Amino acid sequence: MPIVKAIHKSERIVPVRFARAPDANNPSVSSGPYDPNAPEPDDRGFLPHTTGGAVLPVGLNEATALAARPETRVRLIREDIEDAGALFVTLESATAVAITVPTPGTALPNTREMMVKLRAVASGKTHLEVRFGSTTGPIIHRLQVVVHPLIDVRVAGHVPTINGVPFINPATLTPFPAQSTRTDASIRALVDTANVIYFPYGIRFVLDALIDRVGVLNNFKHQGMVDDESTEFNRTTALNRVQNTVNAYFVPQIADGTVLPNGTVRNPINRTIGVATSAKTNPINFGLFVSDIAASGQVIAHELGHLLNIVNDPTNEFLHINTKTDPAIPGTGRVVRDDIVTRRRLMYAFTSLRRDTTPPTRPYRDDVGYGDRTVGGVLTIKQLDNDKTDQEVKDVRKTAAGLSRPPGP
Amino acid sequence: MNGTTRLENLLSQGSWQAVDEAQRQGSAALPILRSVLAHEPYVERQIAMKCVGRIADPAGADILAAGLTDTNINVRIAAANELAQKSYPGALDSVLDQLMHSPEELIQEILALAAGHLPSLRTIETLRPLAAGAGDLALNARMALAKLGDPAARASMVADLAAPLPRTRYDTAGQLRYVGDASLAPHVRKLLSDRAEAQPIGLKHAPRYRRVCDQAVDTLVFLRQLKVSFPVNLEQIYSEDQIRQVEQLTA
Numbered sequence: 001m002p003i004v005k006a007i008h009k010s011e012r013i014v015p016v017r018f019a020r021a022p023d024a025n026n027p028s029v030s031s032g033p034y035d036p037n038a039p040e041p042d043d044r045g046f047l048p049h050t051t052g053g054a055v056l057p058v059g060l061n062e063a064t065a066l067a068a069r070p071e072t073r074v075r076l077i078r079e080d081i082e083d084a085g086a087l088f089v090t091l092e093s094a095t096a097v098a099i100t101v102p103t104p105g106t107a108l109p110n111t112r113e114m115m116v117k118l119r120a121v122a123s124g125k126t127h128l129e130v131r132f133g134s135t136t137g138p139i140i141h142r143l144q145v146v147v148h149p150l151i152d153v154r155v156a157g158h159v160p161t162i163n164g165v166p167f168i169n170p171a172t173l174t175p176f177p178a179q180s181t182r183t184d185a186s187i188r189a190l191v192d193t194a195n196v197i198y199f200p201y202g203i204r205f206v207l208d209a210l211i212d213r214v215g216v217l218n219n220f221k222h223q224g225m226v227d228d229e230s231t232e233f234n235r236t237t238a239l240n241r242v243q244n245t246v247n248a249y250f251v252p253q254i255a256d257g258t259v260l261p262n263g264t265v266r267n268p269i270n271r272t273i274g275v276a277t278s279a280k281t282n283p284i285n286f287g288l289f290v291s292d293i294a295a296s297g298q299v300i301a302h303e304l305g306h307l308l309n310i311v312n313d314p315t316n317e318f319l320h321i322n323t324k325t326d327p328a329i330p331g332t333g334r335v336v337r338d339d340i341v342t343r344r345r346l347m348y349a350f351t352s353l354r355r356d357t358t359p360p361t362r363p364y365r366d367d368v369g370y371g372d373r374t375v376g377g378v379l380t381i382k383q384l385d386n387d388k389t390d391q392e393v394k395d396v397r398k399t400a401a402g403l404s405r406p407p408g409p
Numbered sequence: 410m411n412g413t414t415r416l417e418n419l420l421s422q423g424s425w426q427a428v429d430e431a432q433r434q435g436s437a438a439l440p441i442l443r444s445v446l447a448h449e450p451y452v453e454r455q456i457a458m459k460c461v462g463r464i465a466d467p468a469g470a471d472i473l474a475a476g477l478t479d480t481n482i483n484v485r486i487a488a489a490n491e492l493a494q495k496s497y498p499g500a501l502d503s504v505l506d507q508l509m510h511s512p513e514e515l516i517q518e519i520l521a522l523a524a525g526h527l528p529s530l531r532t533i534e535t536l537r538p539l540a541a542g543a544g545d546l547a548l549n550a551r552m553a554l555a556k557l558g559d560p561a562a563r564a565s566m567v568a569d570l571a572a573p574l575p576r577t578r579y580d581t582a583g584q585l586r587y588v589g590d591a592s593l594a595p596h597v598r599k600l601l602s603d604r605a606e607a608q609p610i611g612l613k614h615a616p617r618y619r620r621v622c623d624q625a626v627d628t629l630v631f632l633r634q635l636k637v638s639f640p641v642n643l644e645q646i647y648s649e650d651q652i653r654q655v656e657q658l659t660a
Contacts, residue, residue: 062481063451123482124512149482149513202482229615281610281619284644306613314576316606319613331614397515398545401486404459 002082015081016130018043018054018143020369021073027113031369034298034377036199037070040369041143042381044341055144055381056128057393058097059199060120062149071100071117072200074143076108076130081140083110088131096124096147105135123149146381148202148393151400153308156242157187157211158249164220167257167269176224176269180250180292184211187250190290193297194304197346197377201393203400205246205304215239224252226289228275229267237287244403246279246307248288248300255291273351276303280312280399296351298375305347305379308396313388320349321389343368344376347392351375416441420460423452431460439469446472451481458484462491470499477507477516489516492523501527505535518545522587525553533557548584556588563588567596575621579607582624591632598659600625601652610644623647626655633659 003015020040022032032038036059043054058072076089087108089099101117108114116128130141159180166175191207198204217232217239226232226249241247254275256267273294279286288303317324322342323333332349343353343365353373356362370376379392412434419427420441431438438460445457458476461469476488477500489507492500504527508520521539524532533554540550540562554562566588569581582600585593603625606618623646630641635658639651 122512151486152483228612233612275612275614277611281608282644284642311613314574316576316609316618333614394514394545398518401490401515401519404487404490 002085003080004082005080014079015085015132015140016076016078016087017141018056018128019075019077021075021115022369024073025115027075027111027115031367031371033371033374034193034196036196037072039072039074039200040344040376040378041074042378044380044382044384047384048382051144051382052127053142053144055146057200057202057379057381058118058120058145058147059202060123060147060149061204062123066119066121069119071119072097073101073115073117074128076114076116078112078114081132083112085110086133087114087140088133088135088137089116090129090131090135092127092129092142094126095122096126097121097128097145099128118145120147123147148200148397150199150202150204151397152204152206153246153400153403154242154244155191155205155207155246155248156240157184157207158215158240158247159187159211159213160215160217160236160239160249160251162217162220162224162226162251164222164225167222167225167253169269176222176252178224178252179213180224180252182250182292187211187248190294190297190300194301197298197301198304198396201379201396203308203396208242212240222253222255222257225255225257225269226251226253227256227267228254228272228289230256233277233287233289234285236289237285246288246304246403248290250290250292252292254289274299274303276307278309278399279307279403280309298346298377299351301377302346302351305392305396308399310379310392310395311347311389312395315388318389321345321347323349340365340368344370344378346375346377346379347389348375412438413441420445420448420453420456423450423456425456425459427456428459428463432463435464436466436468438464439466439472442469443472446475451479451484454479454481454484455487458487458491462487462494465495467497467499470497473497474500474503477503477511477520482513482516485511485513485516486519489519489523493519493526496526498527501529501532505531508535508539514546518549521546521549521553524550525556525587528557533559552584552587556590563593567593570596570600575603575605575607578603578605578621579619579624582621582628586628586631589632594629594632594659597625597628597632598656601629601656617646619643619646622652626652629655629659635659 018041021038023029039057041054041056097118098121100119102108125146128143128145129139131137132140161179169176191205194205226236236249253269254272255269257269258266260266274290276288277286288307311318319333322337324336326334355366366373380390381393383390416430419430442457442460445453461472473488473492476484479485504520504523511517536550536554540547540554551562555566569577572578582597600621603621605621607621608619609616610619611617626647
């Protein structure tokens with residue numbers, strides 16, 4: 001096997017590995033925006049042994065005819081094996097997916113980065129195998145592929161009018177409006193981005209055709225503002241509520257803004273972009289709020305993750321996948337990890353990545369595969385024994401499936 | 410417009426109001442719902458499953474059974490969810506078959522709960538090996554076995570009421586509502602003094618915590634059909650007086 005590597009004592013050999021393929025045609029591209037057909041493999045380690053390596057999520061719209069289904073792509077990268085080595089890809093079983101690129105039976109190109117494309121066939125799991133020399137040669141690497149059929153989650157959109165004491169926006173010196181300025185089109189665009197992120201995990205948010213703009217909330221503390229840390233949260237989610245559905249409320253501000261005697265501001269303006277409560281643990285009042293300062297659909301995708309019951313840490317330590325509860329740091333909590341894999345995950349606590357400014361800077365931390373300082377959209381599939389924030393896909397699918405039935409054990 | 414036409418129209422429009430209309434018509438609506446199985450838009454078939462569940466007539470078992478092998482997962486989930494709510498003896502074969510062979514673990518997990526409504530030797534024999542594993546499917550299989558009266562499964566759940574992790578005690582107390590046997594109430598009653606915080610509710614950044622005793626209140630009210638003077642639901646954190654009231658009613 002053409003692997004040339006200097007070894008002193010012992011060395012781990014990694015002939016090839018799989019990676020996200022942001023560009024549909026160029027396997028050398030390593031960064032690009034969220035794409036439903038370019039999922040990120042969950043490549044955190046080699047466990048469990050039944051998986052043996054990375055796991056690739058693939059979305060499946062069962063209502064689409066087989067030939068019309070989009071191709072899901074993944075890059076195969078030669079790490080220790082020479083470009084001249086002949087590599088082939090095969091499937092353990094062809095019931096869940098079919099290989100469309102390369103043409104079945106033909107070798108992959110003799111380049112460092114190669115493209116593999118798959119078409120979802122049916123719900124299920126299989127392994128994509130990398131073989132050396134021929135289609136029956138030895139397997140040198142494999143990737144578990146999990147096909148997730150799309151579960152529909154109905155979303156009822158609301159743009160309520162919130163009446164209260166006007167609160168002057170210091171940026172414009174005018175009061176926040178009583179009603180969100182978002183158009184129906186901009187709301188749909190946010191949901192569309194969430195659907196791009198969730199497609200590989202088999203979740204589709206279906207926004208009602210009519211967005212409710214007639215609801216009125218009176219006697220709130222401030223006009224156009226919902227104080228999510230008060231009873232205003234539940235008062236809002238009760239407004240024109242559609243049962244067993246994600247009720248999404250688009251409001252100018254999620255804040256209180258009251259200045260306390262010590263000079264601090266309780267629940268300040270322009271801080272909370274979105275917020276949601278879990279449908280599993282708050283079956284009566286769960287809901288999603290998005291403020292007018294939210295610009296990215298990643299925000300709504302993240303908050304929908306909370307609504308679908310992640311992070312679900314049985315010990316109640318983790319608030320997000322990178323922050324833990326700490327009474328000394330109310331709110332987001334204490335940051336406990338910030339590696340590049342963490343930065344790729346949808347449930348990362350922050351909406352953008354903090355740039356390295358102290359030399360030596362590490363640019364690979366600023367772009368983790370989704371653009372400069374952009375958080376990724378990954379949900380974890382694996383369950384690693386010591387990680388309390390894992391199996392996110394299982395949690396979101398389970399909660400989504402339960403949304404159409406009454407709350408129960 | 411008569412009821413039949415109204416239901417057909419609502420179904421063809423993909424309107425969830427069909428569920429209320431089906432409930433109004435009751436079992437008379439089953440032939441229409443059966444005919445929807447051949448309709449192409451999966452949303453119609455999905456709503457039909459919800460309609461059958463709302464009518465709650467065991468004669469609709471064949472419709473739900475057909476839903477389990479539908480080509481669309483939303484229909485499969487809707488069918489499984491309804492089968493998990495009450496007993497449809499006519500769907501026994503389909504439930505056990507899909508419990509063993511569905512490619513979707515999610516569906517299998519729901520169907521394990523459905524199997525708990527279907528007492529038979531085959532059900533027990535199907536559930537036992539599943540209950541021996543780990544994960545949600547095993548957990549649901551144990552719950553189903555406990556509902557069917559399996560002594561080992563019941564003992565396992567009772568033991569979990571004393572588990573070291575508060576969340577385990579909390580979750581198990583909630584799962585006993587599915588088991589639905591009032592004779593288990595004394596085990597749950599012991600948890601009324603368990604003030605350990607188990608489940609955060611509300612906002613992630615400003616959580617409140619449901620304690621094990623709060624879940625115990627919910628389960629005791631359900632199992633013993635208690636009439637209490639305060640609202641009972643999964644978002645309540647009960648006062649000392651309210652907990653004391655449940656203690657007295659179950660003494």
